Amino acid sequence: MKKYPSELDSITNAHQQVLDASAQLEEAVRRARQSGVTWQQIGDAMGVSKQAASQRFQQASLKLTDKSLDSITKEIEQITDSFFTALDREDISTLHSLMTYMTARQLSQRKILSIWHQTKEACGDFIEISNSRIEHNGTTFVYTYRLRHQWGEPVGQILFNIRQQITGWVIFLDDSAELPW
Numbered sequence: 001m002k003k004y005p006s007e008l009d010s011i012t013n014a015h016q017q018v019l020d021a022s023a024q025l026e027e028a029v030r031r032a033r034q035s036g037v038t039w040q041q042i043g044d045a046m047g048v049s050k051q052a053a054s055q056r057f058q059q060a061s062l063k064l065t066d067k068s069l070d071s072i073t074k075e076i077e078q079i080t081d082s083f084f085t086a087l088d089r090e091d092i093s094t095l096h097s098l099m100t101y102m103t104a105r106q107l108s109q110r111k112i113l114s115i116w117h118q119t120k121e122a123c124g125d126f127i128e129i130s131n132s133r134i135e136h137n138g139t140t141f142v143y144t145y146r147l148r149h150q151w152g153e154p155v156g157q158i159l160f161n162i163r164q165q166i167t168g169w170v171i172f173l174d175d176s177a178e179l180p181w
Helices: 004-034 039-046 050-066 069-089 092-097 101-106 109-123
Strands: 126-137 140-149 155-161 166-172
Touching (some): 004 039, 004 050, 004 101, 069 109, 069 126, 069 140, 069 166, 092 109, 101 166
Antiparallel strands (some): 126 140
16 A cells, blocks of 8 residues: 655645745844845855855845835735634634644644644633734834633734744733743
8 A cells, every 4th residue: 555645745845845945044144134245155155156146045035025125914814814714613724824834733623723723711712813013123023912701811923934834822810921032
């Protein structure tokens, strides 16, 4: 019998690692350029010409400017609304579709539901996102939120990559916790 699912999982996992590494490389180049590193130095570090480095990463930096920051912010707000709607409905397949492959693997159905049930036990039923802000850090976006529940206001953050996929999620029962991002 052939083992296609595990082999396909390996392909999906490797592909996501390539995407994540590419985003990390783009961010490293962006920071280097902001620090005054030349295209020649970047090309030397990568084993390519300065022209090849410049062409590759100048186009990568245009990905963000092609879409205005306002447009990306609106998309992230919509994704976050979908995230909390799906979470409240315990719709794991929708939640996982909003995440990178690796994040979805780490945030299993059991883990997500356990966290959400603890939150609802402590704070009551979810009502709405009552306060939020979005910060942009190179190739990541951090959505910091406060939720309104029946008798509590949990806080947390959702981390997004440049492709507006969720790469991390934390929630705390009150605002005394230090937020990670």
